[in-house]
Amino acid sequence: MARKLNCSAGLLLYKVYEQQIYFFLVHPGGPYFAKKDGGYWTIPKGEIDIAEDALTAAKREFIEETGYVPDGKFMELRPIQQKGGKKVLCWAIEGDMDPHKLISNTFALEWPPRSGKIQIYPEVDRGAWFTFTQAIKKINERQIDFLKQVIANVF
Numbered sequence: 001m002a003r004k005l006n007c008s009a010g011l012l013l014y015k016v017y018e019q020q021i022y023f024f025l026v027h028p029g030g031p032y033f034a035k036k037d038g039g040y041w042t043i044p045k046g047e048i049d050i051a052e053d054a055l056t057a058a059k060r061e062f063i064e065e066t067g068y069v070p071d072g073k074f075m076e077l078r079p080i081q082q083k084g085g086k087k088v089l090c091w092a093i094e095g096d097m098d099p100h101k102l103i104s105n106t107f108a109l110e111w112p113p114r115s116g117k118i119q120i121y122p123e124v125d126r127g128a129w130f131t132f133t134q135a136i137k138k139i140n141e142r143q144i145d146f147l148k149q150v151i152a153n154v155f
Contacts, residue, residue: 003047004086009058010045011070012077012146014154015096015129021154022129023147024097025139026065029104029125031111041138043090043126043146054089065124067103070095071118077149080142089142092150 013024025041027033033040048054048060055074063069074091081087104124111119132151136144 005048006085007048007054007087007089008045008101009048009054009061010043010091011058011062012150013062013068013070013072013095013097014092014150015094016154020131021151022131023135023139023150024095024099024127024129025086025135026102026124026127029122030107030109031100031121033125038137039139039141041128041130041135042140043088043143044127045088045090048089055091056153058089058091064105066097066127067101068095069098075150075153077146080145082140090143090146092146092153097127099129102127113127 007096015022026044026128027041044062044065059070070093072093072095074093077090077092079087079089102124104122106120106122108118109122111117132147135147139147
């Protein structure tokens, strides 16, 4: 299916527990990210189909990458631009999911490179809840603004 160029959409799941906010972030799967941690976690997100509403795409991507169906009031956040130039649209939603129950879709990749062997990897290999202080050390630096926007709107 055709995709909207240079734009993706995602959801930032958050919860408030004992007067502290927690953010649910995911770590990308596959061999390129296997040993990378700080700065590589992200909101569940993906490309928007050409005929698809951005919020619908964000919900679809969240479900595909986590297996969790978000439900409730979606709070639109100001978009950010990644280092590579891609615009990321994001909505925050309050919810709670068990990271141990994360189920991700998969992708095929020739690995090792030029080996002719096709390996299957999860798009997301794990998810976890982080406080703001923890999250800013884990998340892609350009996405920190999403965390700040949620805090400004929740507290």
